Amino acid sequence: MHTDSYIIMGIGGFFIILSLVIFLWAWRKQRTYGDPLSRHEDLRNFLGYWPELVEPIGLRAGGCVAVLLGVAMIILGIILLFWV
Numbered sequence: 001m002h003t004d005s006y007i008i009m010g011i012g013g014f015f016i017i018l019s020l021v022i023f024l025w026a027w028r029k030q031r032t033y034g035d036p037l038s039r040h041e042d043l044r045n046f047l048g049y050w051p052e053l054v055e056p057i058g059l060r061a062g063g064c065v066a067v068l069l070g071v072a073m074i075i076l077g078i079i080l081l082f083w084v
Contacts, residue, residue: 005081012073019066026059 002081002084005077005084007077008080009074009077012070012075012077015066015070015073019063019070022059022063022066026056026063029059030056
């Protein structure tokens, strides 16, 4: 009967792990953004405008959403575990 609660908490844990991966991806992307090749003006224009790249700020926002969703699902699973 409690398996539904455990499944919800497991999905919440998955979202928290996913947010850690997203935060690490954003950190790596921000660290490598100032590549030595981009110091040349023509390469900087190419890298800055085309192709469109995922910005580290957007990745961090997605990571925050994943953390909030994961924590909410874990809390919901705990509530359902003790309530039902």
